[in-house]
Amino acid sequence: MKKKQKLVKYDKYGYLFVAPFILAFLIFQLYPIIYTFQLSFTDLAGWETELNYVGFKNYVTLLSNELFLKAFRNTWIIWILNFIPQIGMALILVKWFTDARLKLKGAGFFKVTFYMPNIITAASVAVLFSTLFSYPSGPINLLLVKFGVLEEPFEFFRSVTATRGIVAFIQFWMWYGNTFIILTAGALGINRSLYEAAMVDGATSGQMFRKITLPLLKPITLYVLVTSLIGGMQMFDIPFLLTTQGNPDYSIETMTMFIYRQAFLGGRNYYFAATASVILLCIILIVSILLFKVMNSKTTGDRKARRRIRKAGVR
């Protein structure tokens, strides 16, 4: 009886402890999201303060707007171009560094070095690369001409392919170390005895990686995929500062850049920017849900692997 009273008395303090968080969440996060939704159904622009509701008109206009569709395509192209090599490189590194037979040294040093570009201000990185690739006498051009790769300097930022490639490369360069570290952490959590059993059975390194490591890494790979996608869909700093205005020919204008330009440049079309934000949110939600579904629908390789191991290991 006494105990119960005590519990009740103290547990109310819980509300006080979480109150500041909840309050800040309501003011700074929930309200702005609701407000953004609301704005997407109005015609608010410029310095107006009057709201007129226009229904779904903005959505219809935006989904047939050439520039928005282009930004949508650009965002996906750049993200895919960076993600495939990023996850590929990270998985190759994981394979090497988790291989019990190779016993590689210096994993700690490599992690620190590979992760370094990730911590540096993206804005600074973008301006740095725009200077490195500058025409006609940026360091990259000087090197390429010096070693005879090119006859004369190349204007990287006049070429759509080259500019997109550079953005994708920067993203890859900034993030593969992060992915490598996260996947390694996942791989270290795999039970050693699985590998030992496979080794006894004479499995090759490649087989062990394909049949044990990869299937068991699936959940954490999905996590990396989804977080990378959410980040990639919001790409802004690098493409915004690498060239001006998403040049050449708006080829690296991402969805967030589109939102920014609509809201803060020219006619300040808040209604358009808000609508694009809502569409972006929908894209992220739909794709994330699809990914979870696809990744989980395949019979879990996890169980298969264990079964094989058991067959192999237990004579």
Add this chain to the structure above:
Amino acid sequence: MKKGGRLGKFYGLRISWIYLVCAVLVILSIIPFWILIVNATRSTEQIQQSFSLIPSVFTGYNYDVLTGRGFNIWRGFANSLTIAASSTFLALYFSALTAYGLVIYDFKGKNTIFAIIAFILMVPTQISMIGFYRMMLNLSLTDSYIPLIFPAIAAPATVFFLRQYLLSTFPKDLVSAARIDGASELGIFHRIALPILKPGLATMGIFAFVGSWNNFLMPLMLISNEDKYTLPMLVQSLKADIYRTEFGGIYLGISMTIVPLLVIYLVFSRYIIAGVALGGIKE
């Protein structure tokens, strides 16, 4: 029989190949920063004539060019530091408070609060930026640091992390014992929980600080007064026409924004890598 016979003579070859690939990646990670720092010490003529990895002697000259054109780097430092330090403090203190509240007390609606935290983790910040900006405009808070600092009070990733940390390291009996000694609830949190949380707070603190320091879009959206520019915003001004031909100055300007981060990184790299490995760290 010890080292898999299958690998045999290719073993050494494979190892060399792997180290070669890693060496290339190491160079790739370092070289842009190396070129940057070297070029910050060279004159624009040197930079445009030849490529070099050896520092020169024009740092002072570049610095004069840079500051002579209104690139107020120290002001930028002070501004970025103010915002990053304040928001880190708020994020750490209030996240610890929230995590402690969720771990120690059993109150109604606890699960709802959890759901909310998980929900914010999934929703990207940029989705609400238009509403956020308009709201600040209506409150006349644009061009102030308030909207850059106070939202840090609700930092869901930090709450998650600290909650896990408390669950695994904090003996709940301490609370009962302290209550018997007549300590207040907040006093227990301050005097017992915070010291125990210190290592976790340090890890999360580094991430919160770097995240705020690197934040570009939010300040760009809100701040218009040049005296209030943060470092990433100043870097943007290096792309303006007045620096068009002053490559030495541009490199120096970028260097000055990057070198402090590199130093911080190398000092705390062990904690940072451990923090990344724990996953769930959101930029």
